[in-house]
Amino acid sequence: MLVFVKKLQIKQISFFTIENKFVIFKGGDIFMSHPSKIDKVFRDIVHNFIYVENQIILDLINSKEIQRLRRIKQLGTSYLTYSCAEHSRFNHSLGTYEVMRRLLATLESNGYVVFKEEEKMLCLCAALLHDIGHGPFSHAIEKVTEKRHENWTREIIEGDTSVNRILRDIDENFPKYVADIISKMYPNKLIVSLITSQLDVDRIDYLLRDSIISGVPYGLFDLERLLRVLVIHNGEVVVKERGLHNVEQFVLARYYMYWQVYFHPVTRSAEIILRKIFQRAKKLYQEGWLKDCFLPKSVESLLKGDLTLEDYLQLDEVMLLYCFKEWAKCNDIILSDLCDRFLNRRLFKYKKCGNNFVKNPMMWMKLQDAFKEAYKKRNEEFFDFYFAIDTPSDVPYDFYKPSEKEEQFAINVLKNNSLVELSRESKVINALTGTEMVEHRVYFADDKIDLNDSNLKEILDEIER
Missing domain, CATH: 1.20.1250.30 (Growth Hormone; Chain: A;)
Structure with a gap:
């Protein structure tokens, strides 16, 4: 006996549930059949349990492209700073999927049923696959490949891969839809904002995960409460007025994690x-x-x-x-x-540059000349490989960057049935908004030069002023 629980349309494709199987009809023919409801659970240090309820998601998790992420650390070289920071991109990918699953369920339980079944599947797949293009040691390797991980992500999803074949079992265009969501090209901006915005499932998971596993408290915030105060208003996810302090906590967590961990x-x-x-x-x-x-x-x-x-x-x-x-x-x-x-x-030693030093271009030239001369006494090539200037920077929160072609997804607060941008409602966030935090550091191998060299000693004494 066939029991039809659901029928939904995405173009000419029909989704059915028949005897606990997720079945897709196309032109009258069954071309894919998966058990729709499974009960797979992963233990997780952040979310306690990660629930996989669909065979397609489990197939993606078991694909070799996702399994490869087990061999890529989430925090790159941070394990050399925080000894416990050994977790992988795989852990974070599953965690992001779980945050998305819970967010969709919370919105639906609160009466905000804005997604069709195929859109929910798109959201879950995009959350799971959003970091699939990361390479070893993450962002450091991008300097070598000269290709961003977002570009590799699209190639993996749309290329000749296991992930692509699994997604094409749903629909020939499904890989493109997923890749478009991750690269912010998908027409439904609400779905895009869940994956990439200033309050998205990616940031929610990595801040908590990186904080907990690294053993630092800077990235902690109340996840349960945060999910409960998110609502849909005029086609976007916004924060209830009573959730203002929760989202402040989230933005501040990101600020602290960048300067205490990532940078x-x-x-x-x-x-x-x-x-x-x-x-x-x-x-x-x-x-x-x-x-x-x-x-x-x-x-x-x-x-x-x-x-x-x-x-x-x-x-x-x-x-x-x-x-x-x-x-x-x-x-x-x-x-x-x-x-x-x-x-x-x-590792290389470093000196943090003071404001007076940073503002003086002549001092930068003097600095590099002094190091170049000091290294030359040992080896002509040492300067190129044992000296670096590093300038980490971050904007903790901003609703608009003039350097970008389009406006960012702002975090909006729902107040008296009207939307108020977060920095206009919160004095705490207003103080951080649009402010680029920058540090200038000089790195060098102290065992490859004579630190008592008069020119070098003079510039090192001045550098922190």
């Missing part, structure tokens, strides 16, 4: 060494000096600059760390030393 000077030192490793390896490869070193095909493609999707999906932190172990034994004194530094946490 931590030790983490940035490790990232700089990573970039210097690839800078040196690329130079040696181009000059033919890496041919006797361990060099997997995907890493060779990375150094050549012709990385294919297949090569990119082979890259993970296990492979790169093994490369570093092998390169630490090579004959090049710079590459071997940089690899040993990264593997054994012999």
